[in-house]
Amino acid sequence: MSKRSGAALAIPAWAWLLIFFVAPVAMVIWFSFGYKPGIFGTHANDVLSFDRYAEAMSPTFFATFQNTLWVGIAGTLLCLVVGLPVAYWMAVKASPARRGLLVALVMVPFWTNFLVRTIGWQVILAPEGWLSTTLQQVGLIGGPLDILYTRGAVLLGVVYNYLPLMILPLFVAFDRVGPPLREASKDLGAGKWTTFFRVTLPLARPGVVAGVLLVFIPLMGDYITATVLGGAKGNMVGQLVASQFQTAQNWALGSAMAVLLIIVIMLTVAVGALVVWLVTLPFRSRNRLVIGDAANAAPARPVTTAIAAIRSRPAPADEEVSA
Amino acid sequence: MTSAATIESKPTTSTTGEAPGTVVVDAVTKRYGNATAVDGMSLTIEAGEFISLLGPSGCGKTTTLRMIAGFEQPDAGDIRVSGRSVLGVPPYRRDVNTVFQAYALFPHMSVAENVAYGLQQRRTPRSEVRDRVVEALDLVQMRRFADRKPTQLSGGQQQRIALARALVNRPSVLLLDEPLGALDRQLREEMQLELKLLQSRLGITFVFVTHDQGEALSMSDRIAIMRDGRIEQLADADTVYARPASAYVAAFVGQQNFFRGEVAEGGAAVASTHALVRGTAPELAGLANGQAAVRPEFVEIAAARSDASAEVNLARGTLLGVSHLGETMQYLVRLGDDQSLIVRRPTPEAPNLTVGDPVECSWRAESVLLFPADDAASAGGYVAPPTA
Numbered sequence: 001m002s003k004r005s006g007a008a009l010a011i012p013a014w015a016w017l018l019i020f021f022v023a024p025v026a027m028v029i030w031f032s033f034g035y036k037p038g039i040f041g042t043h044a045n046d047v048l049s050f051d052r053y054a055e056a057m058s059p060t061f062f063a064t065f066q067n068t069l070w071v072g073i074a075g076t077l078l079c080l081v082v083g084l085p086v087a088y089w090m091a092v093k094a095s096p097a098r099r100g101l102l103v104a105l106v107m108v109p110f111w112t113n114f115l116v117r118t119i120g121w122q123v124i125l126a127p128e129g130w131l132s133t134t135l136q137q138v139g140l141i142g143g144p145l146d147i148l149y150t151r152g153a154v155l156l157g158v159v160y161n162y163l164p165l166m167i168l169p170l171f172v173a174f175d176r177v178g179p180p181l182r183e184a185s186k187d188l189g190a191g192k193w194t195t196f197f198r199v200t201l202p203l204a205r206p207g208v209v210a211g212v213l214l215v216f217i218p219l220m221g222d223y224i225t226a227t228v229l230g231g232a233k234g235n236m237v238g239q240l241v242a243s244q245f246q247t248a249q250n251w252a253l254g255s256a257m258a259v260l261l262i263i264v265i266m267l268t269v270a271v272g273a274l275v276v277w278l279v280t281l282p283f284r285s286r287n288r289l290v291i292g293d294a295a296n297a298a299p300a301r302p303v304t305t306a307i308a309a310i311r312s313r314p315a316p317a318d319e320e321v322s323a
Numbered sequence: 324m325t326s327a328a329t330i331e332s333k334p335t336t337s338t339t340g341e342a343p344g345t346v347v348v349d350a351v352t353k354r355y356g357n358a359t360a361v362d363g364m365s366l367t368i369e370a371g372e373f374i375s376l377l378g379p380s381g382c383g384k385t386t387t388l389r390m391i392a393g394f395e396q397p398d399a400g401d402i403r404v405s406g407r408s409v410l411g412v413p414p415y416r417r418d419v420n421t422v423f424q425a426y427a428l429f430p431h432m433s434v435a436e437n438v439a440y441g442l443q444q445r446r447t448p449r450s451e452v453r454d455r456v457v458e459a460l461d462l463v464q465m466r467r468f469a470d471r472k473p474t475q476l477s478g479g480q481q482q483r484i485a486l487a488r489a490l491v492n493r494p495s496v497l498l499l500d501e502p503l504g505a506l507d508r509q510l511r512e513e514m515q516l517e518l519k520l521l522q523s524r525l526g527i528t529f530v531f532v533t534h535d536q537g538e539a540l541s542m543s544d545r546i547a548i549m550r551d552g553r554i555e556q557l558a559d560a561d562t563v564y565a566r567p568a569s570a571y572v573a574a575f576v577g578q579q580n581f582f583r584g585e586v587a588e589g590g591a592a593v594a595s596t597h598a599l600v601r602g603t604a605p606e607l608a609g610l611a612n613g614q615a616a617v618r619p620e621f622v623e624i625a626a627a628r629s630d631a632s633a634e635v636n637l638a639r640g641t642l643l644g645v646s647h648l649g650e651t652m653q654y655l656v657r658l659g660d661d662q663s664l665i666v667r668r669p670t671p672e673a674p675n676l677t678v679g680d681p682v683e684c685s686w687r688a689e690s691v692l693l694f695p696a697d698d699a700a701s702a703g704g705y706v707a708p709p710t711a
Contacts, residue, residue, distance in 0.1 A: 183394055184427035186414040188492065189444035198440075202431050287443060289435045291457060291469035 025262075031255035043251035052256035061240065061257070068237045068261075069268065071151070071226055075158035076216040079166040082159055083211065087170030088200075092182075103171065106164050114161065118228045121157050122148065125229070149231030157229040162219060166211040173207020174200065198287070213269070220265050237261050341406035344370030344495040344528040346391060351400030353386050353552075360386040362552035363400070370495075373522050373529045375539035378549035378575070384532045387549075388498050391530065392421050405495050415444070419496040420489035424504060426481045428473035434484050435460070435469040441492040459491035462521070479510045486521075496528040503538060515541050536576045540564065548572050570614055570694040579616040580664050583696060586613045593693065597658040598638040602691040612696035619667040621690035624654050625674060627681035637685040638664060642678050656682055 032052055034045035090102045109117060124131050125148040132145035147153050177200050185195040201208075223242065226234030237257065244254030341347060346368040353361040361383040368374050376384035389395040390402060393414030402409050409417055420441070428437050435456050442452045460466040463483035473481055482502060489497055499518075503511045519542045522529045533539050539546045540560045547557045548571075556568035567573035570581070584595035590608030592601035593615040600615035607613040627639055640658040647653075652673035654666040664684055668674070676682060 180423055180425060180427040181429060183414070184421070184423055184429070185440070186394075187392060187419075187421045187423075188441035188488070189415045190440070191413075191415055194444065199429060203429075287436065287439075289433070289439045289453065289456065291435045291453070291460070291466070 028255045028258050031251050032259045034252045034255075036250040036252050042249050043255075052252045053260070055253055056256045056260060061237075064235045064237055064240055065260075065264065067226075067235055068220060069264065071154055071158065071234075071236065072216055072220045073268070073272075074151075075155055075162065075219050076212055078155055078159050079162050079215045080208070080212060083163055083166035083170055084208075086163075087167045087207075088174050088196075090167070090171050091174035091177075092179075092200075099175075103168070106167050106171075109160065110164060115224055115228070118157055118161065118225050121153075121160065122228050125153055125156075148229065149234075151230065154226050154230040154234050157225040158219060161222075161225055162215045165214040165218075169207045169210035169214065170204065171207075173204035173210075177203045197283075212272075216269070217265060220261065341403060342370040343405040344526075345403070345405060346496055346528060346530065347401075347403040348387065348391070349401040349403065351387070351390065351397040351402060353383075353390060353395060353397050359552050361390070361397070364549075364553055365400075366547060366554060366557065368496075368528060368530060370528055371526045373519065373531065373542055373544045375531045375533055375543040375546045376549055377533055377536060377539040377546050379534055382549040383552035384534075384549050385500060386552075388421075388500055388530060388532045391496070392419055392498050393417050418494055419498055420492050420494040421498040421500065422482075422485045422489050422502045424500045424502065426473075426485040426502075428481055428484055428488070430472065430474055433470050433472060434465065434476070437473065437484060438488045438491050441488065445492070455491055459487040462490065463487045478505050479514065482506065482514065486518075490521075490525070490527070494527065496530060497522075499529060499531045501533055502531075503533075503535075511538070512541075518542060540576070546576075548575060567692065570616060570692075573616045573692055573694070578619050578665060579692075580619060580622065581614050581616050582662075583614045584612065586610050591693075592635070595662075597640070597662055599635050600691055601635050601688050602693045603688050606693045607695065610695055614694050614696055616692040616694065617686050617690055619653070619665040620651070622664065622666040622684050622686045624656070624666045624668065624676065624682055624684050626676060627683045634685075636688060636691065637683060639681065639683045640664065642676050642680050642682045644678055645676065654682075656684055 030045060031043050033048040033050070034043050035047065035049070035051065036042065037044040086106075090099060090106075094102055112120075123129055125145065126132065127144035127146065127148065129145070132141075135141045135145060136143070147156075181199050181203070182195055185199045186192075190198065221238045221241075223234075223236035223239035226236045227239060228234075238261075241254050241257045241261065244250045244257060248254075346366075348364055348366040348368075351361055351364050352359065364383070364387065366387075376387060378384050386395060390397050391404070391409075393409065393412060396410070404417065404419060429440065432440070438456045438459050439452050442455060447455070456469070457466060460469055463486050465480060465483045465487060468476060468480060468484075473484060476484065482505075485502065503514050506514060515538060518529070518531075522542075531539070531542065540563075543560060545557060545559050546563050548555045548563065550571055556563060556572045558566075558568075563572060563576050567576060570579075573579050574581070582593055582595035582598060582600045584593050586592070586607045587594040587599065588601060588605070590605035590610065591603070592599055593607070593613045594600075595615070600617070602615065638656075638658050640656040640663075643655040643657045643663065645652060645654050647670070648667070650670055651667045652670050654668070654676070656664040656666060658664055666684055
């Protein structure tokens with residue numbers, strides 16, 4: 001296939017990216033430099049300034065941003081900690097015949113509307129809800145359950161809503177590593193944990209990255225989970241952005257907040273990657289082994305002539321002629 | 324000092340008087356659900372021996388290897404390596420290493436890191452790791468590829484790395500699970516020679532699993548031909564080829580032309596529809612039915628003479644086809660609706676015959692093998708699957 005026809009095949013993908021990703025983001029960035037012209041206007045760009053950014057970075061906004069980052073990072077880590085063993089068990093320990101069923105079960109929550117199932121948790125966790133009364137009757141807790149509208153409830157909702165997005169890419173990644181490499185590792189003297197950390201996990205890294213991004217990025221923009229289960233403590237940036245667009249009709253300020261959110265997400269991902277890289281550096285350098293360029297190294301020790309004889313094939317005919 | 328000198332089996336203490344490197348499979352049974360993969364199999368592999376487990380897929384050879392490696396646990400019986408039972412011992416605590424069928428090299432590590440992996444698990448000092456990795460790579464002549472990733476290597480090169488990665492640990496026993504299966508023919512034959520040389524130089528016990536009889540014949544000190552989870556015959560290559568213990572072994576090692584019919588001449592011959600096949604001794608005395616086997620390379624072929632009369636160890640038919648196999652010519656002769664005969668002659672002395680002509684095939688009584696009829700191993704065909 002020629003290079004040109006190959007590029008032509010990519011046109012739909014590029015068009016899709018342009019229309020649904022580049023254009024909206026460009027518009028948001030453009031709006032963020034404008035202002036709200038009056039009560040009935042949403043945005044105007046005849047005068048450009050950074051004023052909306054200054055306006056966005058109010059103490060309230062910082063507090064909300066902090067809360068959003070906390071929920072985003074803690075929620076993602078929790079999903080990773082819970083999802084990793086589940087995905088590993090599904091891909092490695094569970095019988096292959098059951099895997100399809102297990103994947104389907106992981107997907108079951110997605111069959112219900114996001115808001116509805118979050119409100120479902122609100123009902124369960126309420127101080128006068130059935131979980132609270134049951135626990136009190138059994139005698140496990142003294143008073144009514146005091147978990148709704150706390151960060152604990154928010155994290156519970158986050159893990160519930162986002163866990164499948166973590167488990168599925170991890171499952172695929174673990175599954176792709178396959179049993180032979182794990183067996184080779186054990187054959188070479190490595191126990192279960194060493195095999196996991198030196199073979200299975202490094203090879204499943206793309207799945208870990210995919211899972212973390214799939215959870216972290218939507219979570220940073222989500223405010224339903226946090227509002228429904230966190231109440232006043234569940235203020236998220238997404239909520240502020242939405243209210244600027246929908247309630248206040250100030251698209252310029254909403255855009256500035258959205259751009260700040262995008263920047264924070266990118267920075268957090270970069271910092272997270274750097275931290276992981278730094279933390280694993282000692283382990284990676286410990287197992288690193290570079291022999292060096294064979295041309296510069298000392299000549300190989302003589303091997304048995306019998307083997308050397310087998311290896312030295314007759315020279316090609318044209319070389320004999322030239323010699 | 325050659326690089327081979329330090330990669331050799333290390334002495335270990337034995338509790339049963341079995342030498343280090345000895346593998347004893349003692350009445351081992353392994354079942355998967357209702358299927359019995361290995362059925363009460365016993366096998367003693369001497370230290371420093373090159374033994375092949377040969378058989379078709381599903382005969383239990385790979386299961387046996389995996390039980391020695393520790394990836395499967397036997398349901399009954401005992402396995403001893405260097406005199407000690409390894410029942411319940413996980414693979415990472417066994418003094419055996421495996422060369423896997425698809426090599427199973429770690430794709431995220433360099434060649435050198437792959438080879439170093441086993442040493443690092445044994446807490447070998449860093450400087451020693453480096454020396455031994457270089458040594459092992461020299462052994463398989465792959466040192467200049469040390470810093471490449473396995474995916475950048477050809478199949479044959481990956482195979483050498485897999486070998487180095489196992490040998491660098493100086494195991495008492497090396498298990499090889501069809502390691503040459505993925506290589507092309509020329510490379511495979513070259514590796515066969517190299518493997519045999521390595522093994523005799525290092526003195527490590529090699530247990531080699533294969534379905535390729537040529538591989539088994541060319542390398543092994545002894546061959547265990549397996550069938551349905553049991554050993555059908557355990558002998559050296561010459562014996563297996565010349566005196567197969569059963570029709571199954573005869574059919575699996577090399578090719579055979581089988582003639583089935585009533586036993587005649589007091590047990591020394593089989594009277595089939597197309598020929599009276601006589602052996603040298605009355606091996607089938609007392610039996611009603613039997614089968615006789617003649618290898619294609621022991622059959623002579625010539626244009627049919629006009630004065631045809633019934634003779635012993637001679638069959639007449641029509642030449643169906645001739646094919647050139649390189650060093651030999653192969654003739655396919657149709658004796659009747661239910662039987663064909665394969666004849667193979669060395670190319671220089673191969674007769675020039677025309678396809679469709681009547682021919683006669685003959686053989687000497689010394690090349691006839693006689694087996695009882697109830698041995699159903701060769702059922703389904705007059706001849707074993709052709710060699711690659």
